[in-house]
Amino acid sequence: MSAIYxxxxxxxxTRRGRSRPPVAAVLLASVAVLFFALPLLxxxxxxxxxxxxxxxNASEVRQAVWLSLKCSLxxxxxxxxxxIPLAWVLARANFPxxxxxxxxxxxxxxLPPVVGGVALFFSLGRKGLVGQYLYRWFGFMLPFTTxxxxxxxxxxxxxxxxxxxxxxxxxxxxxxxxxxxSLGGSPWYVFRRVTLPSIRPALIAGLVLCWARALGEFGxxxxxxxxxxxxxxxxxxxxxxxxxxxxxxxLVLSLLLIAISFAVLVGLRDRWLGTGANAxxxxxxxxxx
Amino acid sequence: xSLNASLGLQLGSLDLDAHIAVADGEVVAxxxxxxxxxxxxxxxxAGLVAVDRGRIELDGDVLDDASSGAFxxxxxxxxxxxxxxxxxxxxxxxxxxxxxxxxxxxxxxxxARGRASDWLDRVGLTAHAxxxxxxxxxxxxQRVALARALVTQPRMLLLDEPLAALDVGTxxxxxxxxxxxxxxxxxxxxxxTHDPVDAYALADRVIVLEAGxxxxxxxxxxxxxxxxxxxxxELVGVNLIAGTLRAGVLQTDDGxxxxxxxxxxxxxxxxxxxxxxxxxxxxxxEGSPRNAWQCTVADLDQRSERVRVLLGGPLRLVAEITxxxxxxxxxxxxxxxxxxxxxxxxxxxxx
Amino acid sequence: xxxxSRSGRVVALVCVIASLFAACGxxxxxxxxxxxxxxxxxxxxxxxxxxxxxxxxxxxAATSLTASFNDMKAAFQAAYPYITVTTSYGASSALxxxxxxxxxxxxxxxxxxTNMNRINTVGAKTPFARNRLEIMVQPGxxxxxNTLADLARPGVLxxxxxxxxxxxxxxxxxxxxxxxxxxPVSLEANVGAIVTKITSGNADAGIVxxxxxxxxxxxxxxxVIPDANNVVAEYPIAIASGSTHQAEADLxxxxxxxxxxxxxxxGRGFIGK
Numbered sequence: 085m086s087a088i089y090x091x092x093x094x095x096x097x098t099r100r101g102r103s104r105p106p107v108a109a110v111l112l113a114s115v116a117v118l119f120f121a122l123p124l125l126x127x128x129x130x131x132x133x134x135x136x137x138x139x140x141n142a143s144e145v146r147q148a149v150w151l152s153l154k155c156s157l158x159x160x161x162x163x164x165x166x167x168i169p170l171a172w173v174l175a176r177a178n179f180p181x182x183x184x185x186x187x188x189x190x191x192x193x194x195l196p197p198v199v200g201g202v203a204l205f206f207s208l209g210r211k212g213l214v215g216q217y218l219y220r221w222f223g224f225m226l227p228f229t230t231x232x233x234x235x236x237x238x239x240x241x242x243x244x245x246x247x248x249x250x251x252x253x254x255x256x257x258x259x260x261x262x263x264x265x266s267l268g269g270s271p272w273y274v275f276r277r278v279t280l281p282s283i284r285p286a287l288i289a290g291l292v293l294c295w296a297r298a299l300g301e302f303g304x305x306x307x308x309x310x311x312x313x314x315x316x317x318x319x320x321x322x323x324x325x326x327x328x329x330x331x332x333x334x335l336v337l338s339l340l341l342i343a344i345s346f347a348v349l350v351g352l353r354d355r356w357l358g359t360g361a362n363a364x365x366x367x368x369x370x371x372x373x
Numbered sequence: 374x375s376l377n378a379s380l381g382l383q384l385g386s387l388d389l390d391a392h393i394a395v396a397d398g399e400v401v402a403x404x405x406x407x408x409x410x411x412x413x414x415x416x417x418x419a420g421l422v423a424v425d426r427g428r429i430e431l432d433g434d435v436l437d438d439a440s441s442g443a444f445x446x447x448x449x450x451x452x453x454x455x456x457x458x459x460x461x462x463x464x465x466x467x468x469x470x471x472x473x474x475x476x477x478x479x480x481x482x483x484x485a486r487g488r489a490s491d492w493l494d495r496v497g498l499t500a501h502a503x504x505x506x507x508x509x510x511x512x513x514x515q516r517v518a519l520a521r522a523l524v525t526q527p528r529m530l531l532l533d534e535p536l537a538a539l540d541v542g543t544x545x546x547x548x549x550x551x552x553x554x555x556x557x558x559x560x561x562x563x564x565x566t567h568d569p570v571d572a573y574a575l576a577d578r579v580i581v582l583e584a585g586x587x588x589x590x591x592x593x594x595x596x597x598x599x600x601x602x603x604x605x606x607e608l609v610g611v612n613l614i615a616g617t618l619r620a621g622v623l624q625t626d627d628g629x630x631x632x633x634x635x636x637x638x639x640x641x642x643x644x645x646x647x648x649x650x651x652x653x654x655x656x657x658x659e660g661s662p663r664n665a666w667q668c669t670v671a672d673l674d675q676r677s678e679r680v681r682v683l684l685g686g687p688l689r690l691v692a693e694i695t696x697x698x699x700x701x702x703x704x705x706x707x708x709x710x711x712x713x714x715x716x717x718x719x720x721x722x723x724x
Numbered sequence: 725x726x727x728x729s730r731s732g733r734v735v736a737l738v739c740v741i742a743s744l745f746a747a748c749g750x751x752x753x754x755x756x757x758x759x760x761x762x763x764x765x766x767x768x769x770x771x772x773x774x775x776x777x778x779x780x781x782x783x784x785a786a787t788s789l790t791a792s793f794n795d796m797k798a799a800f801q802a803a804y805p806y807i808t809v810t811t812s813y814g815a816s817s818a819l820x821x822x823x824x825x826x827x828x829x830x831x832x833x834x835x836x837x838t839n840m841n842r843i844n845t846v847g848a849k850t851p852f853a854r855n856r857l858e859i860m861v862q863p864g865x866x867x868x869x870n871t872l873a874d875l876a877r878p879g880v881l882x883x884x885x886x887x888x889x890x891x892x893x894x895x896x897x898x899x900x901x902x903x904x905x906x907x908p909v910s911l912e913a914n915v916g917a918i919v920t921k922i923t924s925g926n927a928d929a930g931i932v933x934x935x936x937x938x939x940x941x942x943x944x945x946x947x948v949i950p951d952a953n954n955v956v957a958e959y960p961i962a963i964a965s966g967s968t969h970q971a972e973a974d975l976x977x978x979x980x981x982x983x984x985x986x987x988x989x990x991g992r993g994f995i996g997k
Binding site for chain 1: 815817818820821881883886887888908909910911912913921924925926927
């Protein structure tokens with residue numbers, strides 16, 4: 085890069101080369117940053133720091149945290165098992181109505197979560213379209229159970245994984261699959277050893293977003309699965325109810341959820357921004373050095 | 374391991390219809406312009422696309438038979454392919470890339486790496502075994518792609534524009550190395566290329582594919598000596614004129630007449646005129662040449678020792694003259710000149 | 725790169741300054757800034773020939789008052805055309821919390837005195853209605869629940885409300901008086917959610933107000949709780965101290981307490997004050 089004048093630093097040149105952002109843009113951007121920062125700062129500043137540890141240690145809080153983690157991870161795993169094939173089909177298979185199928189599968193992303201909960205209620209509830217058979221034949225019901233929470237979370241979180249992976253698969257050069265098959269790889273081997281590893285950054289980003297969404301899911305959970313400590317009372321649910329009766333607990337729980345989300349996003353940053361460049365193995369013959 | 378394939382395939386606007394036979398150890402180049410169907414042909418042979426009509430047989434085994442519906446999938450064909458752009462796996466090192474075919478076929482990790490290592494040695498890239506493809510130069514990537522295809526001891530080798538991605542400087546060396554490896558490979562080899570120099574250097578035989586059909590086959594010398602299409606003529610840099618031969622005079626559809634010598638029978642025929650045989654004059658010439666056409670200079674292409682003059686008019690011709698000759702006639706694009714050729718310097722063939 | 729980091733610093737500076745203001749500021753409550761009016765002011769307004777300026781008042785009411793207060797709203801607005809009533813229903817605990825956080829309520833009608841006492845009011849906290857508890861089950865009573873003790877049977881999916889919601893305290897009292905211990909499968913946010921869980925077929929039973937059973941019509945069936953174990957829920961109503969239309973708020977409360985208002989309540993199953 086600075087091979088021409090090895091002695092000189094490159095900073096001078098880039099400074100002269102860049103134009104400064106217009107003042108109006110900076111001001112508007114500051115407002116936007118404030119918009120996001122203030123609510124979070126409000127919680128951080130108003131949190132009862134002295135009693136944080138005591139509150140976090142309360143048995144119902146610990147139960148809620150543990151349940152949230154268990155359910156969100158399970159929901160993410162289910163999203164992986166069913167979502168990756170869906171992403172593959174949407175990216176590669178060409179069939180009529182593909183756009184409609186994609187819209188259907190990702191609709192829960194734009195639906196208000198409570199609507200999702202209502203929908204689950206009437207389909208998988210004890211008297212639901214399918215739920216009634218589940219109950220009648222197997223005596224199994226989803227509402228009021230941990231599996232109900234997992235189903236609700238998967239319903240709202242899977243689209244995040246599907247869309248991210250589908251986008252990456254579209255960018256991925258399908259000729260690499262051809263190359264792998266010509267070398268003797270079965271379609272499954274090729275998918276495992278070539279396609280998935282090549283979209284790894286997008287895959288990880290998708291999984292993390294999916295998990296974060298599942299962790300924060302509230303509307304569908306409380307409507308469909310209910311609320312009971314240890315079984316269905318996840319962190320967002322206990323936080324919601326605590327606002328009215330135990331605001332300190334609500335603050336601390338919010339703090340915990342914010343900390344987790346922040347850590348996730350900061351850790352993911354490079355992957356997320358790098359999706360365009362890294363996803364899709366670049367074919368390679370270009371001169372590098 | 375010989376290839377016997379007759380394929381028919383309709384893909385978009387391409388109508389591919391070709392019969393190809395390659396013997397053991399033979400290297401055949403498939404030459405043709407863009408869009409001719411060369412890559413599609415390769416993909417059919419590799420098993421990535423099924424043919425609509427015809428049959429592909431490799432060493433007696435039927436790989437694809439449209440009438441019976443038999444089709445052997447790409448991963449079961451044991452055909453090595455070196456793709457345009459090489460398509461190395463970016464998440465694997467050079468060594469792992471080469472070992473891929475073996476691992477995919479169930480060879481144990483240690484053995485696969487051992488054999489891959491041997492091949493990397495053969496292509497001279499042992500020091501680069503741990504490098505990712507992004508860190509390799511074009512020539513190195515090409516060698517890795519070749520090693521990757523050959524390590525599995527394929528029955529047939531297909532190469533799609535193996536040198537196209539390289540810059541002119543490295544191309545010569547890489548071509549020489551490639552020839553060495555192709556010589557030592559025992560099976561049938563098909564090289565797709567648009568560069569006749571590649572065909573010349575690598576192949577024993579050339580097939581010219583144009584718009585999905587084979588227009589010519591033979592050794593490169595045979596093909597270029599008797600070009601049967603504008604594409605080949607332009608490839609070798611000669612003038613090709615098509616028309617109807619009657620009593621030694623070739624009449625073109627535009628009404629121009631070319632007087633030829635030679636014993637090609639009457640009927641549809643092609644005349645080949647080397648650019649160097651054309652002489653240019655400012656004024657209508659006198660003397661022996663019976664071929665004299667008044668043309669307009671369309672363009673001048675001045676090289677170091679030669680000048681190529683593009684002529685338009687009753688015939689489209691490319692003439693090659695010395696700079697001194699150009700100075701003598703002193704013409705610019707747009708001027709009129711007289712082009713003459715001796716009948717004895719024109720070769721003809723039936724179409 | 726440095727020009728960008730410069731604007732980045734500006735942005736950061738703006739944020740720090742703003743957040744300092746946020747940290748130093750006290751939470752704004754309406755009550756501190758508004759004058760309190762004597763309750764009698766409204767009564768001394770003589771009818772004038774010109775119509776009074778239109779006023780909107782906000783009424784926060786417990787979920788169980790939904791049907792009756794919708795009736796109340798229509799009747800009151802007919803009687804006082806210049807007053808528009810906006811209602812907001814929810815668990816009394818949630819409503820009280822909202823009011824304390826600055827929600828602009830003029831009137832608060834709570835399902836219990838505990839939640840009424842959580843907010844600042846002007847004037848009296850008047851009981852205006854009473855409600856009895858009843859067990860709600862699905863039509864046909866498929867699980868055969870006839871007593872409070874039946875709720876504790878294994879296999880019965882019993883749903884109640886979260887802590888702080890009035891129906892929770894009331895129903896716990898009723899169960900305690902019958903010495904019944906039940907483990908619920910869910911703690912809902914308000915009594916309406918309990919009703920939904922039962923009418924949709926997902927829960928088997930819950931203890932709700934008698935008025936809820938009546939309002940559910942044919943989608944649910946009520947099982948009577950004997951008077952000995954039953955609890956009378958006392959509903960107080962008051963003017964929120966943050967109200968800017970205390971006169972009109974007072975008019976509304978008087979209407980609720982009047983014969984007309986009481987009829988609307990008893991018509992829906994409440995016991996009058």
